[in-house]
Amino acid sequence: MIAIRERRPATRPGLVRVSAIGFGLLAGLAWGQVLAGGDSGAGDLFRGDTWTRAGEFAGELLGLGAEGESAFVDGALWQNAIGLSVETLAMSVLAAGIAGAAALVSFLPAARNVAYGELGGSRRAVGVPGYMVLRLLFAFTRGVPELVWALIIVFVFSPGVLAGALALAVHNYGILGKLAAEVVENMDTRPARALRGAGANNFQMVLYGVLPQALPHLLTYLLYRWEVIIRTTVVVGFVAAGGLGREFRLQMSYLHYDEVALLLICYLALVIGVDLVSAGLRRLAR
Amino acid sequence: MRAVPRAPRIEGRGLLTLLLIGAVGLSALSVPWGGDLVHPGGGSAVGSIVKALARVELSPEFLRITAYAAWTTLRFAVAGVTLALAIGLPLGVVASGVLTRSGGRKTASIVVARFVLALLRSIHELVWAWLFVVAIGLSPMAVILALALPYAGILGRVFADALIDVPEEPLRALRSAGASEIKLLVYGRLTIALPDMLGYGFYRFECAIRSAAIFSFVGVQGLGYQIQLSLDDLLWNEVWTLLIALAALVLLVDAWSSQVRRRLVS
DSSP states (O other), rough: HHHHHHHTTTTTTTHHHHHHHHHHHHHHHHHHHHHHTTOOGGGGSSSSSHHHHHHHHHHTTTTTTOOSSOGGGGGGHHOOOHHHHHHHHHHHHHHHHHHHHHHHHHHHHTHHHTTTTTOOOSSSHHHHHHHHHHHHHHHHHSSSSSHHHHHHHHHBSSSSHHHHHHHHHHHHHHHHHHHHHHHHHHHHHHHHHHHHHTOOOOOIIIIIIIIHHHHHHHHHHHHHHHHHHHHHHHHHHHHHOOOHHHHHHHHTTTTTTHHHHHHHHHHHHHHHHHHHHHHHHHHHHH | TTTSOOOOOOOOOOOHHHHHHHHHHHHHTSSSSGGGOOTTTEEEEEEHHHHTTTTTOOOOHHHHHHHHOOOOOOOOHHHHHHHHHHHHHHHHHHHTTSOOOOOOHHHHHHHHHHHHHHHHHHHHHHHHHHHHHHHSSHHHHHHHHHHHHHHHHHHHHHHHHHTTOHHHHHHHHHHHOOHHHHHHIIIIIIIHHHHHHHHHHHHHHHHHHHHHHHHHOOOOOOSHHHHHHHTTTTTTTHHHHHHHHHHHHHHHHOOOOOOOHHHHHO
């Protein structure tokens, strides 16, 4: 990797330089507009009472000064939160499963070299229009964030685990589909061509020449996405009313901030747990 | 097809695949499969959503609203990413542990910095935003901070790893020329790792647009806010316009950032 980088001519940073300047200008414009607006809130950050209020809020999160028993020693609340954590975990796994399955059945025709018949496959099978439609579908589902998908999906599905999982799955389908298609586009095509030369039909070529290279990547990407999905499941739960997210929204509106903190602890435990499990499974996949 | 050798360690992957399918199956049990999974009006909702695609709202006034909302979203994304870079870079340098040489203090600073980075990125930006809005009030700065913190957590970790992965030889040359640790960092590690770091920063810029769009949930203007307004009135033709604008904005930045990355990361 480094060797390649050293070979790169040092005098050709055209696009990079233009992009750096462009982003700098964009940043200047953005910050200028934010700070020029009288109510940017930047001044508040340097005022004492803002931090007094923030400190009070932090205290309430920790359960200081609350009347009655603190949420942290309430067994029933913990039990409820742990149940919701399990539901959240299920929602994230279901989302990853749906997204992975959908990507699995559609990533091949979305690879340029497959669609254009460069692997020697049949061009008529799905072909160029299919490639374009799928790429457009990936781009659109990927470009719209999970929460917005959730806002739309609750018009069709009842709020709950399934609605949330579907919203997460739609967005991640676009990401996984694109990544998996790119794996096929960048893979070593020699095995596939050798199989073709040996008289393999389309199905055999894909099964033995393409999938063994592509699937491990798809699996690894899926596990990486799971780490992102578990973080986002809570957010989707605000809208789709499943798992920790629903309860978080509820307790925020009741101003029960120590219960909010309890839910955040469960959230952090879930995120850290999924990161560890995903890392372990990825090692297994290697 | 017997001539094709089986991939080594297929057992591990086979086991993993079974495990994952089992996990998904088990998770599906938590869905109350029954009659009311779909709204009574769900079918007709699908109908009106699909029908609205044929008459996407393209009136000049609405396109102007869309363009302004897109710029608002872009503005938050850019501001958030720049602040994330400003927070993530120093944290990443500390977390890489390249500035300190001695044992005990080095380990302590690495552990603390890595813990802070992990905490920052473990909480979703929208959760940060909600907490900030309650803590310091709804303002553009509160939202920009909420975007910047988790992104700083991600950028910091990637930066730390990039700084550690710098090859030793150029550094040894600098060191033997008498460079201090600071100079070693600036002229050695940062210079060598910069393409990777900038490339990743640009990638996060794409993600930041989506993040900025959903801050509408705590009451911030932008594409997400307009989507919520149109959804409230069931104006699906407007929703389509806004969704397409959001996806187009993301794709535009994606195309830009992947071009930059292709030049930077060989």
